[in-house]
Amino acid sequence: MxxxxxxxxxxxxxxxxxxxxxxxxxxxxxxxxxxxxxxxxxxxxxxxxxxxxxxxxxxxxxxxxxxxxxxxxxxxxNLKLRVDERKIITVSEFRGLARLVILAGPSSFIKEAFELSETFTEQLIERGVLAVPFCTNGNTPSFEFDETEETKELTKKRRRLWQLVPDLTPEWSEYLSLQLDGHVRGSGVAYPPWNAFVAQLPLVKGMWSGLLDGMDGRVL
Missing domain, CATH: 1.10.287 (Helix Hairpins)
Structure with a gap:
C-alpha cells in the first residue's frame, strides 16, 4: 500500500x-x-x-x-462462560480443547435444539463440541435429562454437552460455530446442523487431533 x-x-x-x-x-x-x-x-x-x-x-x-x-x-x-457455580472462563480458554456451538434465540428455540441434539450426543462429545445456549428473551430454558440407570452414561454426556452458560449475557448476541483453533467456522439462522457436525468434524482424540481443523469441510 x-x-x-x-x-x-x-x-x-x-x-x-x-x-x-x-x-x-x-x-x-x-x-x-x-x-x-x-x-x-x-x-x-x-x-x-x-x-x-x-x-x-x-x-x-x-x-x-x-x-x-x-x-x-x-x-x-473475550466473552465469558459459566462452567459451574464457582468457575467462569473466557471463550478463548477453550481454544484447542473444544468446538463451541453458540445458539441464540428464544427459550423455545434453545429447548428444541437441545432435543434435536440427543441423537448425536456421543458423536458430538467425541468431536469436542460443546453447546452454548443464549436465550434472547431472557427466559432460561430448563433442560430435562433422563435420570434412569439405563441412560446414566448418556445423560452424563448430555449434561457435559449442555453445561456451559453465557455470563454477562448482554455481550452475547449471535449464533456462531467455532473451529478448534478459535476461528469462526460459520454462522446461520436455523437449528444447528448436528448431523453435519458429526459427519464433517474430525474426532479430537489421537495424534491428529486439531491438526486439520479448518480443513474439514464447511458446515452449511
Missing part, C-alpha cells in the same frame, strides 16, 4: 508537470509539434494514477474487512 501511494504521487506529479508543459506548448506556436507527445505522457500519468488509486482502494477495503473479522473474533474470544 505504501508503494501504491508512492506511485500515485509520482504519477500525479508527472501529470502536473505535463499539464504545465502542455500549456506552454499550446501558447507557443513554435512548439506545436510536441503537443501530441506531451498529451500522450499526460494520458499515461492520469491512467497510472487512476490505476494505482484503484489498487490502493481495493487493498484498503480488503484490509478493513480483515481487521473487522479479527476484531469480531477477538471480541468473541
Amino acid at each position: 505504501f508503494f501504491y501511494l508512492a506511485f500515485i504521487a509520482q504519477a500525479s506529479l508527472g501529470g502536473l508537470i505535463a499539464i504545465t508543459q502542455l500549456n506552454g506548448a499550446l501558447a507557443n506556436p513554435l512548439r506545436v509539434g510536441v503537443v501530441t507527445d506531451i498529451a500522450k505522457g499526460l494520458g499515461i500519468d492520469i491512467g497510472a494514477a487512476a490505476l494505482f488509486a484503484f489498487l490502493y482502494y481495493r487493498e484498503n477495503k480488503i484490509k478493513n474487512a480483515q481487521m473487522a473479522k479479527l476484531s469480531r473474533v477477538e471480541n468473541l474470544s
